[in-house]
Every structure is written in structure tokens, then in C-alpha cells.
Amino acid sequence: MKVREIMTDMVISVKIPGSRADAIKKILKENISCLPVVKRGTKELIGIVTREDFARNPEEEQLALLMTRDVKTISPEADIREAVEIFSCGEFRRLPVVENSELVGLITVSDIVWRYISKLGLTYPVEKYMASKITSIWEKTPLKVTYEIMHLSGERAIPILNDEGKFTGIIGDTDLLKVLEVSESTVKSELSGGTEGDKWGWDTKNIIYITKKRLEFPDKVVKDIMVEKVVIVRKKTAISEAAKRMAKNRIEQIPVINAEGDLIGIVRDSDMIQALL
Numbered sequence: 001m002k003v004r005e006i007m008t009d010m011v012i013s014v015k016i017p018g019s020r021a022d023a024i025k026k027i028l029k030e031n032i033s034c035l036p037v038v039k040r041g042t043k044e045l046i047g048i049v050t051r052e053d054f055a056r057n058p059e060e061e062q063l064a065l066l067m068t069r070d071v072k073t074i075s076p077e078a079d080i081r082e083a084v085e086i087f088s089c090g091e092f093r094r095l096p097v098v099e100n101s102e103l104v105g106l107i108t109v110s111d112i113v114w115r116y117i118s119k120l121g122l123t124y125p126v127e128k129y130m131a132s133k134i135t136s137i138w139e140k141t142p143l144k145v146t147y148e149i150m151h152l153s154g155e156r157a158i159p160i161l162n163d164e165g166k167f168t169g170i171i172g173d174t175d176l177l178k179v180l181e182v183s184e185s186t187v188k189s190e191l192s193g194g195t196e197g198d199k200w201g202w203d204t205k206n207i208i209y210i211t212k213k214r215l216e217f218p219d220k221v222v223k224d225i226m227v228e229k230v231v232i233v234r235k236k237t238a239i240s241e242a243a244k245r246m247a248k249n250r251i252e253q254i255p256v257i258n259a260e261g262d263l264i265g266i267v268r269d270s271d272m273i274q275a276l277l
Contacts, residue, residue, distance in 0.1 A: 002077055017062075
């Protein structure tokens with residue numbers, strides 16, 4: 001199978017010059033994880049910006065300074081396994097598809113799981129690919145702390161535990177991005193200097209007001225915004241069936257529970273593509 005067959009060809013992109021606000025608006029509206037960046041008036045790929053970039057650089061408003069410029073790409077005629085091998089290294093989650101230096105599509109790890117693995121009829125149980133050592137957090141954790149935990153752990157979604165240690169929900173980076181607020185602060189700076197050659201001269205002062213806008217999390221806890229109705233699988237669920245559930249709900253990972261409803265692991269789309277190797 002070729003990349004062209006499962007890539008997204010109706011690519012939503014942003015243009016430079018452009019702003020952070022424009023990119024965030026598109027990501028939230030379309031519920032996507034990234035946006036290719038093209039030169040205004042052309043289809044020439046300049047870079048890529050992801051939802052992680054906004055929280056990582058909360059004070060930066062220029063899209064050109066937020067995006068990643070050195071982007072790995074793939075041809076639409078490449079075999080799907082070439083994309084799988086690139087993704088399996090863990091360095092990339094999405095590849096812009098470029099032909100004759102122009103952006104013609106986008107393929108992600110999720111595309112491979114949703115549009116390919118879900119249709120293969122693979123019967124391997126998900127326990128073969130699930131991670132049993134997972135990061136989880138308490139449902140009353142402040143959102144700022146939640147983001148830091150997510151950032152340090154490298155997770156895109158984290159299971160939530162209640163006061164009794166029971167699995168009650170999940171929170172993803174998109175959930176956090178939706179509640180980010182723009183705060184504005186003004187700093188007063190004084191530049192002064194005496195009149196040269198006149199020790200009795202009056203000092204002159206220039207007052208500069210510097211206004212900064214930054215993204216900040218509201219004073220809320222995880223329970224306020226977490227997803228409570230979570231799509232789950234059991235450890236014996238076939239991998240293609242798990243992929244179908246992920247595709248139906250457009251999610252990138254799926255928790256694994258036991259017969260008692262306790263969380264025992266999580267299967268990520270990046271883990272599932274290992275079945276193709």
C-alpha cells in the first residue's frame with residue numbers, strides 16, 4: 001500500500017507570516033494535533049507547528065518562531081512500511097507528504113492505525129503491545145502541574161485516579177489546550193541620563209511600558225475538564241478491534257482494564273504500529 005492511499009490530502013495548514021492565535025483556533029476547531037506551515041501564496045512547505053509548541057512557548061506570538069523548520073517529509077508514492085519504519089523510531093508522529101517541493105498531504109501515526117491496522121483483521125491481543133508502566137495523576141491535581149507532568153513524562157494523555165486510587169477518566173493535551181487563557185502584563189521601565197557637560201542639569205527620563213501576552217492555565221483541577229466516558233479495551237482484545245475503537249473515537253491511545261475495571265495498562269498508536277514490523 002502506498003502513502004497516497006491513506007494520507008490526508010485535504011491538508012489544513014497555516015501560512016506565514018501568521019500568528020499563534022490563528023494556529024490555535026484552527027487546531028481546536030478541527031481537533032487535530034499539528035499544522036503544516038506554508039509560505040503565503042504558495043504550497044511550499046516551510047515547517048510544522050504542533051499543539052505542544054503552544055504550551056512550551058507561552059509568550060511567543062509569532063508563528064515563524066513557534067514552528068519547527070527542519071521537517072522530515074515523505075513522497076506520496078512511498079510504501080506505507082517506509083512511513084512505519086520512520087515512525088517506529090519514536091522521533092516523529094507526523095510526516096508532511098511532499099511532491100515537487102509542494103505540500104500534497106499529511107500522514108500520521110494515527111492515520112496508519114485508524115485507516116490501515118483497523119482493516120487488517122490482526123488478531124494479536126493488545127497485551128502484547130500495551131505499556132503496563134504508565135504515568136497517572138490524581139483528579140484534584142492543578143492543571144498547571146498536570147501540564148508539567150505531561151511535558152516531563154512525554155505523554156499526550158494521562159489516566160486519572162480518584163481518592164481511592166480508582167481509574168475515573170483521562171486527560172489529553174488537547175483538553176489542556178482548550179482551556180488555556182491569554183493573560184496580559186505590563187512592565188514599566190525607566191531609562192534616565194543626565195545632561196552631558198552640565199552637572200547641574202536636570203536628569204531626563206524615558207518611561208517605556210512593555211506589554212506581554214502569555215498563555216496560562218486557569219485555576220482549575222483535572223476533574224474539572226477530564227474526559228469521564230473513556231473508551232477502553234481488555235488485554236485480550238484483538239489489535240485491529242482496538243484500532244477500530246480508536247478510529248471511531250479519533251483517539252491516539254486507549255486504556256486497558258481488567259475484569260474488575262482497574263487500569264492495568266495503556267496502548268498507544270505508536271505502540272500498535274510495531275505489529276506491522
